Amino acid sequence: MSWFQKIKGPLARVGDKKVRIPEGLWIKCEGCKEIVYKKEVERRSNVCPKCNYHFRISARERIAQLMDQGTFEEMDSGLAALDPLNFNDSMRYPDRIKAAMKKTGLKEAVICGQGELEGVPLELCVFEFDFMGGSMASVVGEKVTRAIERSLEKTRSLVIVHCSGGARMQEGMFSLMQMAKTSAALARLSKAGVPYVSVLTNPTTGGVTASIAMLGDVIMAEPGALIGFAGPRVIEQTIRQSLPEGFQRTEFLLEHGMLDMVVERKNMKNTICQVLQMLA
Amino acid sequence: MAAQPIDFEKPILEMETKIEELQQVSRAQGVDLTAEVKRLQKKAKRLRRDIFAKLNRWEQTLLARHPERPYAEDYIKLMMTDFVELHGDRLFGDDHAVIGGLARFEGKPVVVIGQQKGRSTKQKIYRNFGMPHPEGYRKALRLMKMAEKFNRPVITFIDTPGAYPGLGAEERGQAEAIARNLKEMATLTVPLISVVIGEGGSGGALGLGVGNRVLMLQYSVYSVIMPEGCASILYRDSGLAAQAAESLKLAAKDLKEYELIDEIVKEPPGGAHRNHQMAASILRRVIRRHLAELICFSPQELIKQREQKFRNFGQYMET
Ligand SMILES: [Zn+2]
Numbered sequence: 070m071s072w073f074q075k076i077k078g079p080l081a082r083v084g085d086k087k088v089r090i091p092e093g094l095w096i097k098c099e100g101c102k103e104i105v106y107k108k109e110v111e112r113r114s115n116v117c118p119k120c121n122y123h124f125r126i127s128a129r130e131r132i133a134q135l136m137d138q139g140t141f142e143e144m145d146s147g148l149a150a151l152d153p154l155n156f157n158d159s160m161r162y163p164d165r166i167k168a169a170m171k172k173t174g175l176k177e178a179v180i181c182g183q184g185e186l187e188g189v190p191l192e193l194c195v196f197e198f199d200f201m202g203g204s205m206a207s208v209v210g211e212k213v214t215r216a217i218e219r220s221l222e223k224t225r226s227l228v229i230v231h232c233s234g235g236a237r238m239q240e241g242m243f244s245l246m247q248m249a250k251t252s253a254a255l256a257r258l259s260k261a262g263v264p265y266v267s268v269l270t271n272p273t274t275g276g277v278t279a280s281i282a283m284l285g286d287v288i289m290a291e292p293g294a295l296i297g298f299a300g301p302r303v304i305e306q307t308i309r310q311s312l313p314e315g316f317q318r319t320e321f322l323l324e325h326g327m328l329d330m331v332v333e334r335k336n337m338k339n340t341i342c343q344v345l346q347m348l349a
Numbered sequence: 350m351a352a353q354p355i356d357f358e359k360p361i362l363e364m365e366t367k368i369e370e371l372q373q374v375s376r377a378q379g380v381d382l383t384a385e386v387k388r389l390q391k392k393a394k395r396l397r398r399d400i401f402a403k404l405n406r407w408e409q410t411l412l413a414r415h416p417e418r419p420y421a422e423d424y425i426k427l428m429m430t431d432f433v434e435l436h437g438d439r440l441f442g443d444d445h446a447v448i449g450g451l452a453r454f455e456g457k458p459v460v461v462i463g464q465q466k467g468r469s470t471k472q473k474i475y476r477n478f479g480m481p482h483p484e485g486y487r488k489a490l491r492l493m494k495m496a497e498k499f500n501r502p503v504i505t506f507i508d509t510p511g512a513y514p515g516l517g518a519e520e521r522g523q524a525e526a527i528a529r530n531l532k533e534m535a536t537l538t539v540p541l542i543s544v545v546i547g548e549g550g551s552g553g554a555l556g557l558g559v560g561n562r563v564l565m566l567q568y569s570v571y572s573v574i575m576p577e578g579c580a581s582i583l584y585r586d587s588g589l590a591a592q593a594a595e596s597l598k599l600a601a602k603d604l605k606e607y608e609l610i611d612e613i614v615k616e617p618p619g620g621a622h623r624n625h626q627m628a629a630s631i632l633r634r635v636i637r638r639h640l641a642e643l644i645c646f647s648p649q650e651l652i653k654q655r656e657q658k659f660r661n662f663g664q665y666m667e668t
Binding site: 147148149150151153154156157158159176207208210211214236237238240241242243244245246247248249250252253254255256257259260275276278279280281282283284297298299300303304307308312313316317325326327 | 512513514515516518519520521522523524525527528529531532533535536551552555556558559571572573574578579582583584592595596597598599603604607609655656659660662663664665666667668
């Protein structure tokens, strides 16, 4: 840390002149716009050491952060998308899927499985934003529903970490119906008294928010995450005025009673554990 | 009809005007033009059939949004009696984009809820163009819970471009309101029949749509995103809405083919807006049939039927 502070001054000047930022060693923080040392950010679970901005992380990384080492067993990883609408777009839907697969190494926008968190057994689903914006379509809906059903069958707590732009256009009404399908499964879980913790990360919007994301027994969100039903651009176009500072951010939702708590990434595992130990 | 006709309706309307003129001439001058009128009527019928058989998905979207189309309130008036409107969500306010209350259907009490659009400019604004705020969904849920308490079936009419994207709607939890409805509808212990009567706009429509039966009027549409929105995202041009409508497969017959809805309800020739009475009477008979089936189900069977139906939605492969 002291070493980091020592180089802080000269680096800012370098940054202003837009010169000689060693590729890959330094990154610009999207929160404070400062240049920060990448290793330092990574050491803090991808949180900016200067402004506490929570960088987006991959689903794999999230699982590594939350699950006890070596306990996570992925389920339904073979499920893959079809093209039920034969969707007409500038790029064919199957090609979009292929590109997303290549980019993420995943078959779809969510990873589901079971594992332990501080020794507490649970079912975990984590959305991968890099896979078509974490959008929900047939496969995501099916995988999440199966996770809920395993949770129900084994009376094992459910945790879903959301990161999604909503329902996926390319599967049309099949995507929309996943909202009803997953919510109906959650209704059964709820009746059985099995706890469900919903974790909202940046961003959680659209059809995912208007279904599984807002149905947690306990809803936690990382600081500064965009959370809402409509996207900010759509709202601005509708009301024809710019949105107030902090609108649809985690802290705004907490203030309006939509969340149980804001949880920093470094405390996420412990907080989930604490809650589940008292509910499960 | 007072409203501007859609382009594809024009040739039909022109021919109808011509027939009317002939009939007037015949009456005024005492000339027998029966044969000619009959010939033209036949021709008009054929023309209409041909045009309506070839409607593309965008044209169907325009029909679904036709300002003279019967709205929820019209169907309630035309096929139910003793409607008692109930207001408010008991939390914040009363949403005018959603109407609901008690009514008699075939003489038996039901709870009816619908998204309501307005026809005049003043009414459109009052109804917020049929775009509900969270209060609308919460009012709907309150009424559904009342139906459950008094063991009355629920009929919902879906007709919205979408849930309202605005400041207040977000502040008061639009997403939570819809999500809660999805969850609560899934486990409702009374029969729930949802009918898309016009526009089924995404999550805002689904928020009233987790029915034991989901029906769609012949020229209604139901989509994950409205064509304009889809076009502006995909093609960066909302003018390409017609193209987007084709891609989205939002027509009633598409969704029936995908088995995402249970039945298509026929509309009068030329669409529901041409004959409200007939549209309501066809729909009434279809609802009556489904209701007769559903009232034989126990609460547990109703829940199970609804759950299984939605559980099966989705197409994917296991590799
Ligand atoms: Zn920062």
